[in-house]
Amino acid sequence: MATVRFSGVTKAYGSTSVVSDLDLELPDGSLSVLVGPSGCGKSTTLRMLAGLETVTSGTITIGDRDVTHLQPRDRDIAMVFQNYALYPHLTVAENIAFPLRANKTPRREALARAATVAESLGLSALLGRKPKDLSGGQQQRVAIGRAIIREPSVFLFDEPLSNLDAKLRVETRTELAQIQRRLGITSVYVTHDQEEAMTLSDRMIVMRDGKIAQQGAPQDVYARPADTFVAAFVGSPKMNLLEGTLTGGTFTLANGFALPIDEGATDGPLTLGVRPDDLLPTVGAADAPARVALIEHLGPRAIVTVDARGTELTSVVDTARLSGISEGTGVELAVRQGATHLFDTTTGRRIAGETR
Structure with missing residues (x-):
């Protein structure tokens, strides 16, 4: 042994x-x-x-x-x-x-x-x-x-x-x-x-x-x-980590940008983690609060950087799903079901009982 x-x-x-x-x-x-x-x-x-x-x-x-x-x-x-x-x-x-x-x-x-x-x-x-x-x-x-x-x-x-x-x-x-x-x-x-x-x-x-x-x-x-x-350390591109407040299934950043997520924790301030693979952009209205800032093509996939009212988010998208999305496009953002990670903003520790 x-x-x-x-x-x-x-x-x-x-x-x-x-x-x-x-x-x-x-x-x-x-x-x-x-x-x-x-x-x-x-x-x-x-x-x-x-x-x-x-x-x-x-x-x-x-x-x-x-x-x-x-x-x-x-x-x-x-x-x-x-x-x-x-x-x-x-x-x-x-x-x-x-x-x-x-x-x-x-x-x-x-x-x-x-x-x-x-x-x-x-x-x-x-x-x-x-x-x-x-x-x-x-x-x-x-x-x-x-x-x-x-x-x-x-x-x-x-x-x-x-x-x-x-x-x-x-x-x-x-x-x-x-x-x-x-x-x-x-x-x-x-x-x-x-x-x-x-x-x-x-x-x-x-x-x-x-x-x-x-x-x-x-x-x-x-x-x-x-x-x-x-x-943040494990995973590439790294996880999106956002500080904000959860209220009835809607997570709102300090800048007012709102993101619907699965409910999995008590309402209140927390840090939301979303892997880039689990952040899903779709074409939105011209005045959508989120806009594509950069697209980096990697063959079958692309890294899409989104500006959400001054907060930078990263999404990894299959190239086939990029139809209609280009740099400057207004987009709506959703999180894949069951793919949220919730953390205590003060301690940084994972919150027990979240959706994943």
Whole structure:
């Protein structure tokens, strides 16, 4: 078993806490992703698990072992970094085999195992090449192979795809997810990219200011964000968050713009959240209070920015439904049934009992 547990873990530099009283359990065999904006504590959390940062207080266990104060080499982990850190003078086979050679494994045996790992990563044809002769995605797979060959209890990934271009990043993250699921090794992955976190993880941990804002299955976090921070961070384009007053099924902004919604909370002031996919514009009268400010075409879909009496709203619309809608068009806005998110304006916390 290689369940990872953080129990009351704090990391402080002087009087400044970077991670505060962290309680977190990552199940055996899971791929858990720590995600959040810069400075939220996600990389520090990973580095404490790796033994690259000391723990100010609390304990970290891997399986039934307390590893809080163990050296990195004694934790039975393997780490893949943002920069691939390959040895330029060694071949692909020699780079993958390096951890075994460092542990005095005979060269023939180490290279044979490297060849097996390389085959699982689609690198068999590249075993004799040097890193300079590889693409970025191929170099990253070599770095992953070097981690796999150690057969660790836990894989750690520190933003390993951030140096790749967009197309290669998508391809490589798919490969990485398939590799992790095939091996079934507990993995902890750090990224600032919420889309990457959504597509990769079994469990998504959103961090803010050194604490966990929300954790759970990616789709659960997306569908029921715990507060306005998570609501705005998870999802692209980000959720529309509007402050106003609910009265009998009509939500009214301070500027007087009114939006009909499903009733799901007590009348009064609140913050309304609506995903862009759930905000539905239709052609309105010439003097409609909402007007299309910008349309960004993305093939089968388009991002429509609407000016509602000075408040900017974002809608994502199938191109086929754009008939009659162009920049400058007056529009009526509706919210898809059952798709509202209601939050307390003062605390930012989700209001229990809303429609979704």
